[in-house]
Amino acid sequence: MSEAQSTEKKPVTYINTPVAVKYDYTAGKATSDFMRAVAQGKILGNRCPQCNRVYVPNFLVCVQCAVPMGEPFEVPDSGIVLTFCIVNIKFYDQVLEVPYVSAYVLLDGTDLPLMHLVQECNVNDVRMGMRVKAVWKEELSPSLESIRYFKPTGEPDAALETFKEYL
Amino acid sequence: MGRRCAVIGIGQTKYMDRNLAVSHRGLIRDAANKALADAKMTWQDIDCIVIGKAPDTIEGVMMPELYLADALGAQGKPLFRVHTAGSVGGSTAIVGTKMVASGVHDRVLVIGWQKQSESQATWALSPRIPFQPPLTAGAGGFFAPHVRAYIRQSNAPDHIGIKVAYKDRKHALKNPYAHLHQPDLTLEAIKNSPMLWDPIRFGETCPSSDGACAMVIVSEKYADRSASPPAWIHGTAWRSEPTIMAGRDQVNPLGGRECAKDVYRQAGVTNPRKDFDCAEIYVPFSWFEPMWLENLGFAERGEGWKLTDKGATSLDEGGDIPWNCSGGVLSSNPIGASGTIRFAEAAMQVRGTAGEHQVEGAKLALGHAYGGGSQFFAMWVVGSKKP
Amino acid sequence: MRDIAIIAFAQSANKRNEQIYNEAEILAPVAREALQKAGLKKEEIDFTCSGSSDYLAGQPFSFVIALNAIGAWPPIQESHVEADAAWALYECWIAMQADESINTSLVYGFGKQSMGSPRDVMNILNDPYVETPLWCDTISMAALQGRALIDAGLATERDFAAVAARNLKHAKSNPKAQCKGDFTVDELLRSPTLASPLRKHDCPPITDGACVVILAAGDTAKKLCKRPAWIRGIDHRIDVQAIGRRDLTRAPSAQIAAEKAGVGAGKVDIAELHALFTPQDIILRKELGLASDCVINPSGGVHQGNPMMGTGLVRFGEVADRIIRGEANRGVAHATQGPCLQQNMVAVLEGK
Amino acid sequence: MAAEEVLRAEHVLEFPYKRSVGPILGRFFTELRDNQRIVGIRTKRGQVIVPPAEVDPETLEDLSADAIVPVANAGVVKSWTWLSDPRPYSAYKKPHAWALIQLDGADTSLLHAVVVESEAKMTTGMRVKAVWKDERQGHITDIAHFAPEAAK
Known part of the structure; x- marks a missing residue:
């Protein structure tokens, strides 16, 4: 029941016009390749033949050079936290419990960070340069949600100088 | 950059959380009518309308300028829609300028607008998309990690973000159109506000606003005979780069640096801190002030926060390069209009029409907007004298 | 310039x-x-x-x-x-x-x-207060224009089918075409009605x-x-959107744009029209002042393929390609958006 | 890669938008809700526009709510189309017409649905009248649809 109905005599000042449009969403080739691999517990990346950078997820075309990327290959599921934030805000359509850490994770041997969660430690203990490893779900699906989160490995942190160029 | 052109009319709505008194049409007309009145022109005098706003999901209307053609007095005229993410308000002003500079039109009405109260910005800017995990949380969630990286790299103290927010909200008290008017605001209150996207506090973020900002941009012939003071456009520039690219500097993006270099060259600016009297810079989260101070060449890398700390960017502290005298994006943020407001406020300063937040004798000012993942930049330089 | x-x-x-x-x-x-x-x-x-x-x-x-x-x-x-x-x-x-x-x-x-259903999704570009909540689809809106043309005695359903037949025939020589073929008007008139008087062939794929x-x-x-395709004139104009406030048999903004672009200043060899629905083809030919010897939609127009948001640009490309190849000297490219030809762009391209 | 290997999923872009309408459309919706009455607005040159416009199309000046005038709830079909297969998003689940209806006293037409048994009952120039919903909330759909005037 709208407010307009409950205040019969007041002039109408607003209207409700819900908009819901449906799509048969397709992920595209690169994302499909990537997600299919995730469903098998693998993370894919690929290398640009021109700038030599390794992208994760794999791309069809290098975003910098606009040339077709090389064949996708499996990359390690461990790396470092480049930078992160602790999310405390609640918003429409949110699915995660706050607070949580949303981090840019640079996997070993790659040049583009993946955005994911860091858990199994206090949110206040997450650090730039901290070494982390993926924790996979038992039931895998073609979604990055197959990785529950990344957890600290306990190895020594990487020094800022070693990852500065990726910030 | 083609023919000389100038801004001779500016109009803004009062920015607010929910402008319940108007429809989309009413919102746009409010700003546009004021801009026309300022320019001492009528709707009939306008040759072309350039309109910009951020994603259509915010209002839930696809390409709304089409249905707004009647309200824009556009029947039988050219109407042009720009959408370049958060920088759109600036890009819209640049496209409007080019319409005149090209010699195609003489009198162009430029409008940036957004009625954010119709939905929720966090959802409208980043709704859940299949196969993309829900890991971020709107613009704040995207930018906060980069702010963290800036703080770490520059060793800036925690109070800088708080100070920027305080300074801009104090500036806003001098601007009748600003959304946030918080006369009792204290540094302590900002510091104690909730950490939404740690390291970004609630008090360090922009509000969500309804609003529109319009400008009349004309050719030299019309500017010369204008009854209201012109703000001459000395240069415009824009740059774009990919959102995600291996090795892209997201704290101090190359696109911003090159855009600034381009617009400074056009305007003959060699030392921005000295040459500009003031600047209106897109700072939606307070930490972007020191970050942009560096990106725009007002300070060396890692040194921007020191300018803020010393009060150099504060009108109230008598700083030598006041930034966001209007209160900035931190005090009003109707996304699609926010860039237009920056450009318009810069023009108001050099026209001497900024009222209480006027920088005494301002002759040259920079207007700036950015968007996307710190990847779209739009800037202009305006001056009181003909270029 | x-x-x-x-x-x-x-x-x-x-x-x-x-x-x-x-x-x-x-x-x-x-x-x-x-x-x-x-x-x-x-x-x-x-x-x-x-x-x-x-x-x-x-x-x-x-x-x-x-x-x-x-x-x-x-x-x-x-x-x-x-x-x-x-x-x-x-x-x-x-x-x-x-x-x-x-x-x-x-x-x-x-x-x-x-991915979506453009016929329905496009409804949300209408007036959000008094039109969108009705969810009137774009083919229905175009049908209101088609009927207006018939009622005014300016066209018949056969004329609409003839436009489709011409486009699909031209599309046979277009390697990028999605729909093509030889069809008679009578054959087409047996195709299913989507929103009367518009049939399947009257609508874009x-x-x-x-x-x-x-x-x-x-x-x-x-x-x-x-042999570059020189842009000798280009202009775009808009009309109000509400179709109840317009004479649907006309597209005044297309006429102004054509005049400003200088369409009438010489013989037009070819024209590519962004006519999403066949009645719009008939309206546009008149508003742009195209003579009967002008070849309309040599590519097959929108009926051979409608990559929406690129469709208008394709019209420029198709005219330019023919000029670059020396098959035409002077051509007109047209683009539109909004319901029932609300906003129109017209350009004149020349080989010299 | 075969097409079936590409990931696909249903995706719905959905939000319950709530729009402030301003004084002129506010009057229009209030009249629909409270008085089952349709109003238009009179321009400086005397043209009556329905639904009411906020801007005068000739002078390009703002129109005031004072210029709002009632028009009839019945009028003439200026153009129409028959939809034998209603669209999934539409509230109308059975075959019906969409029509441009010029209400008596108006100079422009209103877009709305006309409900009749079959396409054979539709003609340009036929007279139709508004059929109202019992529960009205100040919305264009407070008019359930239009129906032939004679067939009460």
């Missing part, structure tokens, strides 16, 4: 449903092909502008993802219109007129309509695709292309 020409055009094959690739992936090879045709490296492009729609793509900032396809690095001068890419071409033309240092431009448009046009100014154009 500077002399500015189209020097290269490339488009993906029009497909009913591109299953494998997303928008950026469809666009990338098309952009490479256009650059190669123009003999330019991506770094030699001075300005880039694109046209697309978030609501067709099903997500905000869809154009940002498309930037990945063109290699925007080092940072480029770039802009985007939430409109058909023909308006992006117009912005490039303006940028080149305003700034002598901009000698080349790349324009692109893309759309993957198969659903298409996924991308297209790219490259512009160059003056001597640069002459150096890169033997």
